[in-house]
Amino acid sequence: MKDIDDLNLKIQSCEDCDLSKFGVNQRTENTDRGKVMGYGDGAKVVFVAMNPSWFRHGFYCFREDDFGGNKLLHDALDAINWSRDDVYVTNLVKCSTFKNEPLEEHHIAMCNKYVMKEISLWKPKLIVPLGKQPANFFGGHIYRKCLWHGYTIFPMYHPSFCSREAEFRLQFIEEFKRIPKFLDEINSQKKIGEF
Numbered sequence: 155m156k157d158i159d160d161l162n163l164k165i166q167s168c169e170d171c172d173l174s175k176f177g178v179n180q181r182t183e184n185t186d187r188g189k190v191m192g193y194g195d196g197a198k199v200v201f202v203a204m205n206p207s208w209f210r211h212g213f214y215c216f217r218e219d220d221f222g223g224n225k226l227l228h229d230a231l232d233a234i235n236w237s238r239d240d241v242y243v244t245n246l247v248k249c250s251t252f253k254n255e256p257l258e259e260h261h262i263a264m265c266n267k268y269v270m271k272e273i274s275l276w277k278p279k280l281i282v283p284l285g286k287q288p289a290n291f292f293g294g295h296i297y298r299k300c301l302w303h304g305y306t307i308f309p310m311y312h313p314s315f316c317s318r319e320a321e322f323r324l325q326f327i328e329e330f331k332r333i334p335k336f337l338d339e340i341n342s343q344k345k346i347g348e349f
């Protein structure tokens with residue numbers, strides 16, 4: 155989508171907060187640690203995680219990395235017979251912190267304009283925040299469906315957290331299987347929200 159490509163160019167050159175100053179978020183000839191862009195088709199579902207891991211690989215790490223949380227997300231998509239391209243996966247904050255130090259509130263405050271733009275461009279039927287901070291941002295609670303500005307929200311635990319324990323992995327996949335049913339319900343209703 156051209157508008158998303160334009161937005162990604164803007165994000166790549168963004169220096170609106172101190173995270174742009176860390177070398178970890180600058181793509182160079184010797185490293186692929188650029189900022190991480192959203193990936194996939196957001197017409198149905200947009201997943202919003204917190205921010206890219208410092209230990210990531212590549213520009214679209216959801217697509218390229220197949221271990222830990224990304225592996226669990228891929229397994230969950232397999233469980234409902236969807237491909238990685240069927241959903242859009244992005245982050246509330248586009249830059250990493252050094253060695254995954256916690257984000258500060260001002261990082262979210264400065265960067266959330268980009269995820270808001272992504273949502274307004276895709277107008278997804280469902281938004282799935284991944285983890286407690288994204289759930290808080292969208293005003294929801296884990297594994298409880300709710301509305302946010304007319305959009306349906308279904309917060310889930312972050313797959314990296316769930317991937318560490320077999321019990322949480324199973325729960326994540328079982329909860330994930332509710333997503334197609336939510337879409338059926340939403341499709342039988344009315345218009346998608348706006349803000």
Ligand code: SF4
Pocket residue numbers: 165168169170171172173174189247248249261264265
């Ligand atoms: S975190 Fe967001 S606001 Fe801060 S520099 Fe990166 S892209 Fe810009």
